[in-house]
Amino acid sequence: MGHRVDGRGHRAAAAGDAREHGRAAGRRGRRSCREQSRSGAAGSAAVDARPGRWYAALGWNASVYRTDLDDDIIFISSGGAVNAGFFQNAGRTRRQGLELGMDGHIGKLGLAANYGYIDATFESALTLNSPVNSSADPGAGDIQVSPGNRVPGIPEHSMKVRMEYDFTEAISVGTNVMYFSSQFARGDENNQDANGKLPGYALVNLDARYQLNKQLMFFGRITNLFDEEYESLGVLGENFFNGPGRTFDAGNVTDEQFRSVGAPRGIWVGMKYTLPGQPGR
Numbered sequence: 001m002g003h004r005v006d007g008r009g010h011r012a013a014a015a016g017d018a019r020e021h022g023r024a025a026g027r028r029g030r031r032s033c034r035e036q037s038r039s040g041a042a043g044s045a046a047v048d049a050r051p052g053r054w055y056a057a058l059g060w061n062a063s064v065y066r067t068d069l070d071d072d073i074i075f076i077s078s079g080g081a082v083n084a085g086f087f088q089n090a091g092r093t094r095r096q097g098l099e100l101g102m103d104g105h106i107g108k109l110g111l112a113a114n115y116g117y118i119d120a121t122f123e124s125a126l127t128l129n130s131p132v133n134s135s136a137d138p139g140a141g142d143i144q145v146s147p148g149n150r151v152p153g154i155p156e157h158s159m160k161v162r163m164e165y166d167f168t169e170a171i172s173v174g175t176n177v178m179y180f181s182s183q184f185a186r187g188d189e190n191n192q193d194a195n196g197k198l199p200g201y202a203l204v205n206l207d208a209r210y211q212l213n214k215q216l217m218f219f220g221r222i223t224n225l226f227d228e229e230y231e232s233l234g235v236l237g238e239n240f241f242n243g244p245g246r247t248f249d250a251g252n253v254t255d256e257q258f259r260s261v262g263a264p265r266g267i268w269v270g271m272k273y274t275l276p277g278q279p280g281r
Contacts, residue, residue, distance in 0.1 A: 043068045058104035058111070066096035068123070074151070075186060076128055090189075091124035093151060110164040110174075118158075120151040122189065130187045132236040132255045134194040143190045150184055150191055153233060155200065157181035170211040178203045185234030185257050193236060195257035201230035203262075215274050223266040231259035 046065035072093040076086055097118035104111060122145050131141030150156075158181070164174035182197040204226060209219040239256045243249030 057106065058102065060100075060102045062098070062100050064096075064098045067094065069093050074189070076130065088128070090122065090128075091126050093121065094123050095120045095151075095154075108166045110162075110166070112162040114160045116158045118154060118156060120154045121147070122149045122151065123147050126189070128189055130189065130236065132238060133187055133190070133192070134255065135190060135192040143192070145190045149189060152184040152186045152188055155180040155183045157200075171209070173208045174206070176203075176205040176207075178205075180232075183234070185236055185259075187236030188234075193257070195234075195236070198231050198234045198257075198259060201228060201232075201262070203228055203230070215276065217272045217274075218270070219272065220269045221267070223268075224262070224264060227265040228262070229264075230262040232262050233260040234258065 044065070044067035046063060070092055071089040072091070073087050074090045076088045095118060097116065099114065099116050101114040102112070124147060126145040127142050128145055129141055130136055130143045133143050136143050157179070159177075159179040161177040162174065164172055166172045179200065179202040181200040184191055184197055185193070185195065187193070188195075203224050206222045206225055207220065209217055211217045235258050237256065237258050239254045239258075240248055240250060242252040242254055
């Protein structure tokens with residue numbers, strides 16, 4: 001009997017999520033706002049440990065990485081609507097961290113776990129416009145970013161665990177557990193806004209499948225099993241809806257941290273039919 005750790009549509013993400021922040025940033029750096037005059041310089045280094053095994057059916061992997069960018073591009077909020085702003089070169093930035101992972105099976109139980117740590121920081125002093133930031137200069141609306149300030153929107157720690165148990169060749173049940181640590185909101189590049197960080201969160205998902213025959217499979221999935229209330233992204237902006245009953249009031253504007261609310265509990269059931277001659281699960 002084979003044991004798949006992922007489960008179609010329910011796989012915990014493979015190791016590399018954290019490092020992808022650095023790779024994506026590298027691509028942005030190479031296509032900087034100033035690319036018509038000169039390209040942003042990017043340098044990176046990574047060390048991947050040769051995957052090993054604790055037992056015949058249980059393996060591990062590890063890697064460390066570091067990416068330095070010149071003329072990185074970030075979105076600068078200009079106040080007003082939360083999506084109002086512009087892109088600007090942000091001097092030198094760095095993303096470095098490590099990834100640890102394991103996967104395999106023990107009997108009928110399939111396992112996979114991945115941990116990521118990423119230290120994403122500004123590495124040069126900057127003056128950025130962020131008038132909604134509580135620490136901004138009252139006149140110009142600028143904030144002072146210092147080397148070592150964390151880049152907003154990137155959780156420092158992440159953890160993903162996948163477990164799947166095959167009761168028989170036809171019936172299996174699995175769960176994903178995901179954790180992301182706190183992060184700073186966009187507009188808080190100096191990490192000094194009074195609203196502080198968005199809190200971290202953890203989610204649990206469940207899934208099951210029943211393979212009736214070679215062609216027909218029934219499946220079910222529950223996401224956010226415990227109906228956790230969480231936010232995945234924050235942006236500083238101005239709230240114009242402070243009138244009676246949260247109506248529009250241009251004379252009563254407050255500076256706030258807007259948050260992207262995560263999805264509530266969701267339940268799906270369905271069936272999948274594979275045409276004869278096509279590969280199944």
